[in-house]
Amino acid sequence: MASMRPLFASVRAHGPQLLAQAQDPAAELLALVWGPRFDREHAHDLLRGAAPAAAAAGAALLCAADHFDRLPAARQQRLRELIRRHAGGTIGA
Numbered sequence: 001m002a003s004m005r006p007l008f009a010s011v012r013a014h015g016p017q018l019l020a021q022a023q024d025p026a027a028e029l030l031a032l033v034w035g036p037r038f039d040r041e042h043a044h045d046l047l048r049g050a051a052p053a054a055a056a057a058g059a060a061l062l063c064a065a066d067h068f069d070r071l072p073a074a075r076q077q078r079l080r081e082l083i084r085r086h087a088g089g090t091i092g093a
Contacts, residue, residue: 014057026087
């Protein structure tokens with residue numbers, strides 16, 4: 001079974017820079033993984049709006065996107081649930 005650790009490592013390493021300008025970082029993160037495939041277009045929008053230091057996050061973000069897309073549907077859903085739980089259940093309800 002595919003592990004979600006690479007996804008979490010990328011978020012921990014680059015999330016603060018990537019989501020620094022977001023009003024609701026958890027909602028932005030959930031938007032990236034809401035569908036059956038990682039929303040690369042939304043990710044690119046976040047990269048464009050992020051600080052220049054976050055540009056290095058682009059490669060890690062694409063790696064995380066590929067990893068997410070390879071996860072079975074049940075693991076993708078589990079990831080969404082973890083994001084919602086971390087946000088206090090206030091998003092995506």
